[in-house]
Amino acid sequence: MHLIKLNAIGSTNSYLKHLNATESIADYTAVIAENQTEGRGQMGTIWNVENSKNLTFSVFKDLSEFQFESAFYISMVAALSVYRTLDLFSIPKLNIKWPNDILSENKKICGILIENVIKQNTVNASVIGIGLNVNQNNFDNLPQASSLKLVTGKTYDLNELAITIINQLKEYFLLLSDNKLNVIKNEYESYLFRKNKPSTFKDAEGVMFSGFIKGVSETGNLQVLLEDEILKEFDMKTITLLY
Known part of the structure; x- marks a missing residue:
């Protein structure tokens, strides 16, 4: 995998989309920023994080050879990859809050923003932006937000988390390339926050x-x-x- 590390950037998604538009980049190229000043969430929301305390990165995924009708499978794959990573790190009481927020103990610890590259009415590639609250202790005026450190009391290595997430993305995209759509959807639904409640x-x-x-x-x-x-x-x- 190709990792690009930046001290500060407006948005890792925007940086990666611009890079893809100007040159050929390798599959699973990731941009990791210590400080992201213009992080975005779903529906135009702003994602604010403390400098160097959290994992803010974006991953490029080439989808030109994939065959699937709904782009939502990309969202499910991304959410499952983060969920599985956090499960490997023994983060407790995990859920996916539709469409792709990750919760621990009913509080948000991760947001995902997916921006697709469309060519000839087909999803040609995706830029998967992930904002994971890791070592931050304070979330003023955000009562529903938390972090891995607040949940477990431990300090985590940001690079180790990023590499594990990318490896999980590779595994789930293999399932998607093998057209294992039911496997992906069933697992995603099994983790849904407040399902059947x-x-x-x-x-x-x-x-x-x-x-x-x-x-x-x-x-x-x-x-x-x-x-x-x-x-x-x-x-x-x-x-x-x-x-």
């Missing part, structure tokens, strides 16, 4: 309602069993799962 949601108009998470569709919509026994699908823009 009564949960509260908020829709795009701010109206709250209750339901049970049952799984995800092939395209990544959240499948929720409502009180009237109707299974309904929601996309990221129309529903928020409340803690």
